[in-house]
Amino acid sequence: MKYYEQLLSMGCFTWEELREVVGNESTAHTLTYRYLKQGYISRVRRGLYVANDLLTKASSVNKYRIASKISPTSYVSHHSAFEYYGLQNQVSYFVNVSSETPFANFDFESTTYSYISSRLSQGVIKQIDGVQVTDIERTILDGINDFGKVMGLEELLRCISLIPSLDERRLLEYLSDYGKQVLYQKTGYILEHLKTELRLSDRFFEICEATIGESKRYLSSEKLLMDTKYNETWRLVVPKNLMAIIEGGYQDASI
Numbered sequence: 001m002k003y004y005e006q007l008l009s010m011g012c013f014t015w016e017e018l019r020e021v022v023g024n025e026s027t028a029h030t031l032t033y034r035y036l037k038q039g040y041i042s043r044v045r046r047g048l049y050v051a052n053d054l055l056t057k058a059s060s061v062n063k064y065r066i067a068s069k070i071s072p073t074s075y076v077s078h079h080s081a082f083e084y085y086g087l088q089n090q091v092s093y094f095v096n097v098s099s100e101t102p103f104a105n106f107d108f109e110s111t112t113y114s115y116i117s118s119r120l121s122q123g124v125i126k127q128i129d130g131v132q133v134t135d136i137e138r139t140i141l142d143g144i145n146d147f148g149k150v151m152g153l154e155e156l157l158r159c160i161s162l163i164p165s166l167d168e169r170r171l172l173e174y175l176s177d178y179g180k181q182v183l184y185q186k187t188g189y190i191l192e193h194l195k196t197e198l199r200l201s202d203r204f205f206e207i208c209e210a211t212i213g214e215s216k217r218y219l220s221s222e223k224l225l226m227d228t229k230y231n232e233t234w235r236l237v238v239p240k241n242l243m244a245i246i247e248g249g250y251q252d253a254s255i
Contacts, residue, residue: 003031004040008051011061011130012069015047044108045070061130063095063111068132070113073100075124075132077116079151081139082159084131096150098134098142119145120177123170136163137170141178144186148221154245161194168204181213188212189219189234193242209233 006021007013013021019028032049035041039057041049044066050059059066064084067076078096082088094112097103098119105114123138134142140160147156175184188208191200212235218228219238227240239245 001040004035004051007035007041007049008060010051012044012048012050012059012065014069015049018049042108045106059109063113064131064133065129066108067095067097067113068126068130070097070103071099071101073118074098074103075118075134077134077139078142078146079155081134082143082151084133085136085139087159087162116146116150120174122177123174135170137167138174140166140191141171141174141183141187144190145178145180145183153220157190157242157245160190161197163198165199166191168200172204172207175208175211181211181215182217184208184211185217185234185236186219189231189236189238190242 003021007018010017010021015028015032018032019025022028022031032041036043039052040054041051042059043049044059048066048069050061050066052058053060064076064080067080068074074097076084076095077098079088080092080094080096083092093110094114096116097113098116100118100121102117103115105112107113119142120138123135124132125135126132133139140163143151143156143159147153171187175187185208188205191198192205195205214235216230216235217237219236228237229240230236231238
C-alpha cells in the first residue's frame with residue numbers, strides 16, 4: 001500500500017508516470033503486478049492504468065478522465081463533449097475521443113472508447129477535474145461537421161437548443177481553421193434558427209454567408225428521412241421545418 005494513496009490521487013496514469021512514482025523500472029514492474037493482482041489498480045489498455053476504489057473495486061475516475069489520458073493529445077469530443085457539459089440526458093456506454101495520435105478502439109468497464117481523428121488543435125480546454133474536452137463552440141462545429149457519422153441531426157439540434165449563448169469570435173476562429181465552405185453553410189443555416197437564444201449577431205451570419213461559395217449541397221445525409229426544400233441563402237437542401245425537428249422529431253418536420 002506504500003504507493004497506493006499517491007496513485008489514487010492521480011486517478012488515471014501511464015506506465016511512465018507509475019515508474020516515476022516508484023523510482024525505478026524493476027520495482028515498478030513488481031508493484032504493477034502485485035497491485036493488479038490485489039485489485040488496487042486496473043489496466044485500461046497497454047500502458048494505461050487506473051487506481052481503484054477499494055470499497056467498490058471500480059475505477060476511481062470517470063470515463064472522461066480516462067479518455068483524456070489515452071494519448072498525450074487525447075480529449076473528449078463530439079457527442080461525449082455534449083454529454084460532459086450536461087446537454088445529453090441519456091446514459092451512454094461509449095466515449096468519443098479525438099487525438100492527434102491514432103489508437104485502436106477498446107472497451108473498459110463496459111464503456112467503448114472510440115477514436116476520432118483530431119480536426120484542429122484549437123478549442124481544447126483542461127477542466128479543473130483533469131478532463132481534456134472541446135469547448136462548447138468547438139463541440140458544436142465538430143458536431144455539425146460530423147453529424148450523420150457520430151450523432152444524428154435531431155440529437156445535435158436538441159443539444160444546441162439547450163445552450164444559453166455562444167462566443168461568435170471563437171466560432172469564426174474555428175470555422176476559419178476548419179477551412180470548409182460546407183461547414184460555413186451548415187453552421188450558418190442551423191444557428192440562424194437559434195440566433196436570438198444563442199445571442200449571435202447579424203454580422204456573424206453575414207461572414208458565414210460571404211464564405212459559402214457557389215456549391216449547392218444537402219444539409220444532411222439523413223435527407224431521405226424527411227421532407228426537404230431548397231434554401232437559397234445557404235445553398236442547401238434542408239428540412240421543411242428545422243424547428244419541428246428540434247421540438248418534436250422527424251415525424252413533425254413537415255408541419
